[in-house]
Amino acid sequence: MKSLPITIDSVSRAYGSYVALDDVSLDIQAGEFLTLLGPSGSGKTTLLMALAGFVRPDSGKLLLGDRDITRLAPNKRDIGIVFQNYALFPYMNVLANVAYPLALRKTPRAEARQRALAALARVKLDGLAERNVAALSGGQRQRVALARAIVFEPRVMLMDEPLSALDKNLRETMQYEIRRLHDDLAITTIYVTHDQREALIMSDRIAVMNSGRIQQIDTPQRIYDRPSTRFVAEFMGEANIVAPGSVRRIDGAEASRETLMIRAESFHLDAKLVGEDGVALEGILRAKAFRGENWLLTLALDGGQEVLVCIPAALASGCAKLAAGQRMTAYAPAAKVHAIPGAMA
Ligand code: ADP
Numbered sequence: 001m002k003s004l005p006i007t008i009d010s011v012s013r014a015y016g017s018y019v020a021l022d023d024v025s026l027d028i029q030a031g032e033f034l035t036l037l038g039p040s041g042s043g044k045t046t047l048l049m050a051l052a053g054f055v056r057p058d059s060g061k062l063l064l065g066d067r068d069i070t071r072l073a074p075n076k077r078d079i080g081i082v083f084q085n086y087a088l089f090p091y092m093n094v095l096a097n098v099a100y101p102l103a104l105r106k107t108p109r110a111e112a113r114q115r116a117l118a119a120l121a122r123v124k125l126d127g128l129a130e131r132n133v134a135a136l137s138g139g140q141r142q143r144v145a146l147a148r149a150i151v152f153e154p155r156v157m158l159m160d161e162p163l164s165a166l167d168k169n170l171r172e173t174m175q176y177e178i179r180r181l182h183d184d185l186a187i188t189t190i191y192v193t194h195d196q197r198e199a200l201i202m203s204d205r206i207a208v209m210n211s212g213r214i215q216q217i218d219t220p221q222r223i224y225d226r227p228s229t230r231f232v233a234e235f236m237g238e239a240n241i242v243a244p245g246s247v248r249r250i251d252g253a254e255a256s257r258e259t260l261m262i263r264a265e266s267f268h269l270d271a272k273l274v275g276e277d278g279v280a281l282e283g284i285l286r287a288k289a290f291r292g293e294n295w296l297l298t299l300a301l302d303g304g305q306e307v308l309v310c311i312p313a314a315l316a317s318g319c320a321k322l323a324a325g326q327r328m329t330a331y332a333p334a335a336k337v338h339a340i341p342g343a344m345a
């Protein structure tokens with residue numbers, strides 16, 4: 001089955017006077033794994049439900065391949081969906097839940113059974129076909145929901161925070177499994193999460209949403225290293241947004257006239273590890289905290305701004321001896337200093 005590209009063209013949706021989607025445009029390539037990442041309330045679910053057909057856009061268009069699906073009924077869209085809360089039928093067994101989309105499509109019983117068993121094997125639930133879903137663990141239920149979403153070989157898969165109810169270890173295992181399932185089936189996938197790490201690990205591209213708008217669409221690495229807005233920079237990790245005047249080049253020259261972003265983990269305390277082409281930030285150590293894999297230092301720059309400096313434990317032999325109040329310098333390679341156009345420090 002060929003997967004299809006998705007086009008989201010200027011889609012808006014308001015609830016009363018509240019704008020949940022504000023002129024959103026996004027092209028997803030055939031076979032791509034794209035994640036919508038944003039804080040709670042940013043419009044992720046609304047956009048996914050518009051694609052699924054459960055929310056009608058006020059304006060704009062949705063295309064699956066060349067086909068305009070904006071006004072098509074949900075069950076005609078050829079889209080598999082996995083919800084956060086599984087949405088399984090509690091009184092049916094596993095097999096009946098998975099076969100349900102095929103029953104809706106009037107697939108003959110024997111064929112439906114065969115295909116449901118194959119889908120269960122794909123999500124590693126062979127052997128549980130006759131089990132009642134009420135007797136399954138959270139992780140097993142989410143696998144049943146996955147099997148049900150792929151059983152009719154949809155052209156597109158939508159997943160709305162499918163792992164958020166699972167504990168951390170299981171969530172990490174499932175991240176890799178969902179990504180592998182996507183790669184095996186080569187199915188165009190839009191995945192929703194508010195978890196930055198999950199988005200970085202799983203995605204071909206990430207669209208960062210805030211207040212009903214897409215702030216940036218890019219590869220995980222570019223989203224992390226080259227955020228185009230202050231919001232993206234801070235949402236994606238321990239970002240220091242530094243005013244131009246506080247940062248000097250190692251040779252003493254002015255670093256930039258723009259607002260700069262330097263991630264906490266880009267710093268070194270040893271200038272030799274940075275080389276000639278780097279920047280230096282000078283200030284007073286305000287606080288330090290040991291976090292297991294690293295130390296987190298809070299440095300108050302001479303201008304008063306506080307900067308977070310994260311030193312991996314393996315390189316931090318000196319950190320234990322540092323005392324609050326002492327003067328120190330943190331260095332970062334120029335390649336890790338990113339200007340954010342138009343941002344105000
Ligand atoms: P997310 O999935 O990113 O958390 P949602 O798309 O669910 O965000 O919601 C975006 C905004 O739209 C939220 O402020 C939410 O309260 C509002 N909203 C969503 N659905 C409805 C609805 N049916 N009625 C009124 N407001 C809604």
Ligand code: MG
Nearest residue numbers: 044045046160
């Ligand atoms: Mg949501």
